[in-house]
Amino acid sequence: MAAPLNLEEGHSSTRPPCFNGHFYSRLKARMHDFLMAEDNELWDIVLDGPFIPMIEEKDGDKTSLVLKPRQKHDEADRRKIEKGYKAKILPVCGIGPDEFNRVSACESGKEIRDCLKTAHEGTKQVKESKIDMLTSRYGNFKMKEEETIHEMFTKLSSITNELRCLGEPISMSKQVRKVLRILPKSWESKVDAITET
The missing domain is CATH 1.10.1200 (Non-ribosomal Peptide Synthetase Peptidyl Carrier Protein; Chain A)
Structure with missing residues (x-):
């Protein structure tokens, strides 16, 4: 007898929840809890988007923010960037092939969440x-x-x-x-x- 669509694998505190396109509301709650347990900053990154290192650049009287060159990243920048990638990779680890195709072009955990939310909850x-x-x-x-x-x-x-x-x-x-x-x-x-x- 095949397992119900929402119970294909057991729960794990070390692996992200599995998602095969069914029962999105279940995934939403479990992914929130998983990321919060892993590192509560990861959920903030999923909600707000990843950290992008910026520096102020002056052009005469005007000051604007521009992307900080990779060579000028300090240790704090690197840690924040790393957390952004972790917030992207953890949700993808439990996604089945059909859902992965839906989010494979996403660049951040926030984009993945927004894409899945729109696909399964709608506009x-x-x-x-x-x-x-x-x-x-x-x-x-x-x-x-x-x-x-x-x-x-x-x-x-x-x-x-x-x-x-x-x-x-x-x-x-x-x-x-x-x-x-x-x-x-x-x-x-x-x-x-x-x-x-």
Whole structure:
């Protein structure tokens, strides 16, 4: 039996999370945690872009910033540049061949993140459409008579986790109230007991 698409390999604290194009929200959370555990500056580099050594150059009365020649890099510059490359290579190490083709032309960890984010979350308009669709699914969610509590909660959690990853979290108290409202009649006495408590 083949492993589910999102569980092909085990978790590791020494290797970046694997990503084969499925379950981007899972990758996003795991990559953040992996980079923070590796070196919290790496996540800043992924968010803000790599360090580019610059120097001030004067041209008469005007002063402008220009790229610092490689020969003039000091040890601090080299360390920061190295961290930029580390922030680029670590996310790529766990990417499958199809996703690698998508990001292979990217020059930094920030570009890789932005490329994957756009590919899997879409543009702002696509993201808003996904949020609208998931919010509607959440609002219309019902428990089926033949479902177990575990199956129902797994489906509901999938919707709420996707919303959270898209920047629209639903509080735990709202989720609990939702679960209590959608339970079938056979659960009525238990719902009453929980509500009274």
